[in-house]
Amino acid sequence: MPISKSLFQTLRQRAKYRCEYCHYPEILSSAPLSVDHLQPQSLGGDDNLDNLALACRRCNEIRYNFTTGIDPETQTEIPLFNPRRQEWSEHFIWSIDGLQMIGQTDTGRATCNRLDLNDDRRAEPFIQNARRQWVLAKLHPASDDPRLSSTS
Numbered sequence: 001m002p003i004s005k006s007l008f009q010t011l012r013q014r015a016k017y018r019c020e021y022c023h024y025p026e027i028l029s030s031a032p033l034s035v036d037h038l039q040p041q042s043l044g045g046d047d048n049l050d051n052l053a054l055a056c057r058r059c060n061e062i063r064y065n066f067t068t069g070i071d072p073e074t075q076t077e078i079p080l081f082n083p084r085r086q087e088w089s090e091h092f093i094w095s096i097d098g099l100q101m102i103g104q105t106d107t108g109r110a111t112c113n114r115l116d117l118n119d120d121r122r123a124e125p126f127i128q129n130a131r132r133q134w135v136l137a138k139l140h141p142a143s144d145d146p147r148l149s150s151t152s
Contacts, residue, residue: 003035003047011035015054018142020083021063022101022117022127024056025139033057038082040065053083058127062115069114071106078110094147098135099128102148 003011012033017026019033026033036055039045042065055063063080071078081091091108092101101117103109112118119125134140141147 003052007047007049007052008032008035010049011052011054014049015083016142018054019056019059020053020088021055021059021081021111021115023088023140023142023145024058025134025142026054028134028139029056034060036060036063038084039067043067050084059115059117066114069110071103071110072113073109074106076106078106080114081107081111089144089146092146094141094145096148097132098141098147099131 012026015033017033018024019026020036024033033054033056036053036059037045037047038051038053045051067080068077069080070076081088086107091103091105091111093104094100095102099118101112103112113120116122117127119127131140
């Protein structure tokens with residue numbers, strides 16, 4: 001059963017109209033972003049606002065019902081980023097050119113890895129190609145997202 005329109009609107013506003021994982025701006029989509037259950041319904045999660053995140057279709061489909069990922073640096077299984085309990089800017093940063101999301105913590109790295117946020121496992125980096133166009137249009141990264149500096 002879908003959530004109510006008012007709950008969905010609250011969710012969208014709280015997320016600043018962008019995917020809470022990759023920060024894809026909803027304005028670039030021909031449809032609203034989707035509802036992601038942080039604790040998947042298949043694992044007992046509910047429709048409470050505290051269990052919901054706004055997600056682009058790509059992140060939502062790749063995340064599926066996974067709640068953990070492997071940190072490629074330590075090879076440890078780590079809980080995925082939870083936008084209700086964690087701050088995005090503490091776990092992720094954009095490359096200088098804005099094309100790659102870089103995990104700064106075990107949570108960030110495990111989430112980037114599980115959700116393949118840079119298309120590292122694909123023959124062609126479609127998401128980076130799209131981000132390049134968004135950067136040119138000045139629609140990405142969001143002004144409040146941290147970026148690597150040239151002095152980092």
